[in-house]
Amino acid sequence: xxxxxxxxxxxxxxxxxxxxxxxxxxxxxxxxxxxxxxxxxxxxxxxxxxxxxxxxxxxxxxxxxxxxxxxxxxxxxxxxxxxxxxxxxxxxxxxxxxxxxxxxxxxxxxxxxxxxxxxxxxxxxxxxxxxxxxxxxxxxxxxxxxxxxxxxxxxxxxxxxxxxx
Amino acid sequence: xxxxxxxxxxxxxxxxxxxxxxxxxxxxxxxxxxxxxxxxxxxxxxxxxxxxxxxxxxxxxxxxxxxxxxxxxxxxxxxxxxxxxxxxxxxxxxxxxxxxxxxxxxxxxxxxxxxxxxxxxxxxxxxxxxxxxxxxxxxxxxxxxxxxxxxxxxxxxxxxxxxxxxxxxxxxxxxxxxxxxxxxxxxxxxxxxxxxxxxxxxxxxxxxxxxxxxxxxxxxxxxxxxxxxxxxxxxxxxxxxxxxxxxxxxxxxxxxxxxxxxxxxxxxxxxxxxxxxxxxxxxx
Ligand code: SF4
Numbered sequence: 001x002x003x004x005x006x007x008x009x010x011x012x013x014x015x016x017x018x019x020x021x022x023x024x025x026x027x028x029x030x031x032x033x034x035x036x037x038x039x040x041x042x043x044x045x046x047x048x049x050x051x052x053x054x055x056x057x058x059x060x061x062x063x064x065x066x067x068x069x070x071x072x073x074x075x076x077x078x079x080x081x082x083x084x085x086x087x088x089x090x091x092x093x094x095x096x097x098x099x100x101x102x103x104x105x106x107x108x109x110x111x112x113x114x115x116x117x118x119x120x121x122x123x124x125x126x127x128x129x130x131x132x133x134x135x136x137x138x139x140x141x142x143x144x145x146x147x148x149x150x151x152x153x154x155x156x157x158x159x160x161x162x163x164x165x
Numbered sequence: 166x167x168x169x170x171x172x173x174x175x176x177x178x179x180x181x182x183x184x185x186x187x188x189x190x191x192x193x194x195x196x197x198x199x200x201x202x203x204x205x206x207x208x209x210x211x212x213x214x215x216x217x218x219x220x221x222x223x224x225x226x227x228x229x230x231x232x233x234x235x236x237x238x239x240x241x242x243x244x245x246x247x248x249x250x251x252x253x254x255x256x257x258x259x260x261x262x263x264x265x266x267x268x269x270x271x272x273x274x275x276x277x278x279x280x281x282x283x284x285x286x287x288x289x290x291x292x293x294x295x296x297x298x299x300x301x302x303x304x305x306x307x308x309x310x311x312x313x314x315x316x317x318x319x320x321x322x323x324x325x326x327x328x329x330x331x332x333x334x335x336x337x338x339x340x341x342x343x344x345x346x347x348x349x350x351x352x353x354x355x356x357x358x359x360x361x362x363x364x365x366x367x368x369x370x371x372x373x374x375x376x377x378x379x380x381x382x383x384x385x386x387x388x389x390x391x392x393x394x395x396x397x398x399x400x401x402x403x404x405x406x407x408x409x410x411x412x413x414x415x416x417x418x419x420x421x422x423x424x425x426x427x428x429x430x431x432x433x434x435x436x437x438x439x440x441x442x443x444x445x446x447x448x449x
Contacts, residue, residue, distance in 0.1 A: 002215055010215035013206075041202040043193075046209050052278075052361050054223065054368035057216070081221040081369045147221060 004148060011057070011083065011144045012137050014046040018056035020076050022109065023099075024063025027123035028090040032060060034126045042130060053079040058136055059113075060129075062089045064099045065106045077113045083143035085116040085136040089129060094118045170249060177248035178241065185380025186210045188387070192413055199417045214376050220369035225274040232270025233371045233378075239263025240381040247388045250314035253301045257294075260385075263378070264290050267363060274366035282362025286350035288424045293337040296435045300337065303330045303439070304392075306446050317395050324393040324404070326449065329442035331393055333435045335408070338386045340431070344412055346419040347427055 021029050035042045036049055050056050053076045065073060077086070088109040091097035096107040109115050116139040119132035190207035197204025206212075224230055239262050246256045264286070271283035305311050307326050308319045316323075324331055340347040351362035367375055390408050394401045 002218060007215060007219040010212040011219060014209065014212040014216045038201040041197070041204075043197060043205050044203050046205050046212060050361075052365055054366065055361065055364075055372065057220075079223075081223045083220070144219065148219070 004145075007148070008141050008144050012141050015057045015133070015137060015140065016048045016050045016055055017058035017060050017133070018050055018053050018076070018080075019060045019062070020073065022061050022063040022069055022073055022093070023066050023105075024090065024092060028062035028093070031123045031126050032062060032089060032129060035129055040126050040130065042133075045134075047133070053077075054081065056080050057084055057140060058133060059084065059086045060089060060133070061086065061093050061109045064092045064096050064102075065109055065112050066102075066104045067106060068104070070106055070112045073109070073112050083140055083147045085140045085143065086113055087117045087119060087129075087132050087136050088115045089119045089132070090124055091120060091122040094120055097122060173248040174245055177245045181244050181384035182377055182380045185383040186214070188383055188409065189380065192409075195410075195413050196417060199414070210376070210380075214373045217373035217376070218370050222369050222371070224371070225276075225366050228273035229270050229366060230371055232266045232273065233367065233374045235266040236263050236270065237374050237378040237381075239266065240378040240385070243385045244381050244388070247313070247385060250312070250317065253304065253311045253313060253316075257297060257301060260297075261290070261294060267375075271363040271366065276366050278361070278365040279363060282350050282365060285424055286363050288428065289340050289343075289347065289350055292428055292431050293340040296333050296337045296431070296439070299435070299439045300327075300330050300334045303327055303442060303446065306443070313392070316392065320396070322394045322396050322400070326446060327393065327442060329438040329445070331390075333438050333442075334389065334393075335411075336431050336435050338390070339412060339415065340427070341386060342383065342412065344416040346415075346422040347431075348416075348421050349424050349427060352421070 019029070019032050033049075034040060035047075053059070057080075059077060059080060061073065077084075086109065088094050092099060093109050096105055099105045100107060106112065117132045117136040119129055121128055124132075187207065187210075189210040190205075193209060194204040194207055239259050242259050243256050243263070246252075246259065268283045268286050268290075271279040271286065274280075301311065304316060304323060304327065307323065308316045310316060343349075343351060345352075349362075351364050364372065364375060387405050387409065390405050391401050394404045
């Protein structure tokens with residue numbers, strides 16, 4: 001219906017992101033929210049911070065994943081319609097950070113869901129977070145092309161759940 | 166069908182989503198400037214909707230989808246009826262049907278967010294509909310007709326005998342456009358207490374449908390405002406622009422309030438203003 005080029009352009013120009021605090025010390029969360037303030041104003045790029053995974057294109061995860069909240073993380077990821085990308089924020093989100101060796105910690109976000117862009121730092125500056133999201137936008141355009149061809153990337157569990165329906 | 170009717174329908178169908186989208190873009194830009202931000206490009210609403218159309222369709226159940234489509238059709242119909250200069254009461258009921266289907270669509274999903282959103286949307290409809298009827302009846306009392314084509318023949322601008330009713334209309338339309346302090350069931354802004362209310366369970370293309378319906382509704386709302394100064398096109402445009410600007414400023418200076426406050430305040434203020442204006446019509 002809409003020309004493919006225009007569609008992909010709008011995808012890049014209107015990324016709505018959802019912020020999921022997986023087990024962060026709140027350092028990274030504050031930096032993510034700082035991006036919305038008039039100083040950085042990410043709405044310039046059409047970025048909206050939505051509170052609903054069903055409306056989101058980018059999942060921004062801060063903090064480590066532990067055995068308890070990995071289900072919640074998967075659930076949020078599964079509820080997002082394709083095309084979607086994941087950005088892991090901070091040392092914790094990328095690898096587990098200083099909590100890596102803790103008995104309850106699974107590790108970085110990529111242990112549970114596929115991550116498209118990592119933003120290292122403890123805590124990363126808002127400029128870096130914006131950089132990470134812009135990097136993820138390129139991936140979003142690529143994934144959008146694949147979705148147009150009918151290829152969806154899903155977690156193993158979701159694929160089974162959908163085919164069982 | 167007459168040729169001019171066909172043209173009116175075509176204009177209503179194709180021009181109003183464009184106008185509505187641009188108005189939404191300007192709205193977001195002005196809002197951002199008022200908050201000391203730079204804001205998205207004017208065409209941002211179009212990018213948003215095109216992106217949503219390109220997303221995977223994830224649905225909760227079929228009722229939800231049906232309701233989204235009926236909501237869109239009702240919104241289009243109100244604009245078309247307005248363009249055809251049809252009956253105000255008929256337009257009112259088509260508007261009500263669209264609103265009800267939005268509520269049913271939200272109730273069809275089991276999520277508590279969309280359920281609460283639906284209840285609140287019902288309360289909002291309960292608040293603005295009596296006022297809207299009062300406005301239409303006052304137009305009838307002044308011009309002697311509910312038909313827009315007859316109303317347009319009236320010599321004097323309606324704003325002069327119905328100045329207070331215009332404020333009442335302002336209340337009703339602020340609720341209809343879901344602007345603060347009345348964005349109780351859902352909101353265009355980022356985080357709110359129940360996030361997206363009635364729209365929580367809609368995603369991808371279906372959210373786009375509702376957004377497009379909202380553009381039509383914006384045009385409809387502006388069209389109703391335009392009725393109040395039909396004698397001169399320039400003043401009419403000025404009136405509409407000023408009304409929408411006031412709408413944006415109120416949206417930005419107000420916090421969202423509770424439904425109890427909305428019901429009490431809007432009804433008491435609206436009824437009082439209507440009573441004063443009705444008396445004025447008779448005394449005149
Ligand atoms: S990376 Fe640092 S600031 Fe961010 S959640 Fe981990 S410990 Fe906190």
